[in-house]
Amino acid sequence: MSRYNLYTTLIGIISVLFVLSVYTGEFNFTLKILLAAFGVGVFFHSAWILYSSEKTETNESFRRIQQIFLIDENGNPVKNWDLYGKVSMLIGKDIGENFVDIDLSQSSYAATVEVEHAILNYANGNWYVEDLDSRNGISIKKFGEKKSYKLSAKEPCKLDFGDIILIGNCQLKVAD
Numbered sequence: 001m002s003r004y005n006l007y008t009t010l011i012g013i014i015s016v017l018f019v020l021s022v023y024t025g026e027f028n029f030t031l032k033i034l035l036a037a038f039g040v041g042v043f044f045h046s047a048w049i050l051y052s053s054e055k056t057e058t059n060e061s062f063r064r065i066q067q068i069f070l071i072d073e074n075g076n077p078v079k080n081w082d083l084y085g086k087v088s089m090l091i092g093k094d095i096g097e098n099f100v101d102i103d104l105s106q107s108s109y110a111a112t113v114e115v116e117h118a119i120l121n122y123a124n125g126n127w128y129v130e131d132l133d134s135r136n137g138i139s140i141k142k143f144g145e146k147k148s149y150k151l152s153a154k155e156p157c158k159l160d161f162g163d164i165i166l167i168g169n170c171q172l173k174v175a176d
């Protein structure tokens with residue numbers, strides 16, 4: 001449980017204790033109703049915040065993307081690249097004359113990858129992948145789906161945790 005959720009829970013408990021103290025206190029009837037309604041309102045608001053945050057935290061796509069894994073045909077990781085602290089990563093093949101951040105020149109399907117095939121960009125708290133007008137293109141297999149989607153050149157696509165980027169025939173899995 002996060003510190004935010006802990007504080008919200010404490011506020012909810014305090015609001016229940018507040019309602020109980022108002023109910024047993026020596027206030028006139030109208031004031032008791034108003035104060036009790038306030039306490040109940042705070043309690044339900046706290047409960048709603050907790051419910052909403054639990055739904056968000058259990059959503060797989062909410063997890064922070066921090067790594068990209070090159071995976072084989074069985075889904076096993078072969079190589080990984082750290083994205084933490086980065087804002088842009090060039091995907092392609094390092095042929096000595098250029099520099100790429102995610103080098104697929106040693107992968108089994110290097111022939112299907114161009115020197116500068118795609119780029120990953122971080123913006124507004126999300127990672128995006130963009131095809132650099134490559135010959136073999138890019139497809140995305142969204143987390144939990146069997147079907148892959150072909151991307152249009154120079155059209156960024158938002159990445160979520162668990163997505164698989166298909167660069168030529170190479171598979172890159174987005175992970176935390």
